[in-house]
Amino acid sequence: MEFITINTFWTILLIIHGLLAIALLGALTHQAVAVALPVRAPAAGFITRYRAVPSAGYATAVCVLWVLTFIMGAWIYTKYRYYIRIPLEELGYWKTVAFFDLKEHMVSFGLGMLPIYWYLWKNPRVAPFDSARKWLTVVLCVICWFVFLTGHVLNNARGFGT
């Protein structure tokens, strides 16, 4: 790769990782809001229309985006461990490092729950699945927000190219 520097290459990967995460965050938040606060009357304002989306249609997209974002993150993680984490430790950013580790744990839990999440959403009319479907979606959404914000803060502390 002589047409691009190593730093630029990894920065591009990080940006793709971030863009995938934003798409995932949008889809999952939309779905979680719709399932946690369902609209029973015809949509009126922006907030009501936001809540009124057909949630089931998001399930496959959420699974695909979660896996793609995970793969990109796992790829970048090798360089993070060597070029980002060591300087952060030398600077004494222990809490930042700890929260990044927590982010890896939480995103892994989400990965493990994707098959059952997809299954529950592929059976949207099965009433006994309603509660698990709703709360699993909300938990995945909270994990996604936590992971996204932690990654964002870490990139502010020391991103690729710094």
Place this chain on the structure above:
Amino acid sequence: MTATTTTTPAAAETKAPLSAFGKFALVFGITFVVMYVLCVFKGWPLFSYHPATNRFAWGYELARRGEGPVMYWYGWIVLCAIVGSITGTLATFLPDRIAQRIPLALTWILPIVALPLMLYTLMGLLTR
């Protein structure tokens, strides 16, 4: 007096049969999270990865002098996926009446329960 196995309408409404994939997915998810927590606490990676030298080693291996840090996370993920797939596949053979006894709520409760456990493992960094 004969014992009956009939269920009340209310009980019947709270359970629904899972397809073979449903059983797999439910048990896979539960096993994945439980196994992940065990891996972190016990230090059970399937393999260790040395990013500076791009070297893999089976099982748990400490960082080597002059070779930079060692990573276990990939080894945990792969091990959890393998164990989860095995238990999930076995779960597809479970009769419906047994599979229905596995609470679906575990799918969202387990990650919440695991959160403080993970925080506990990071206390060394958080309180430094």
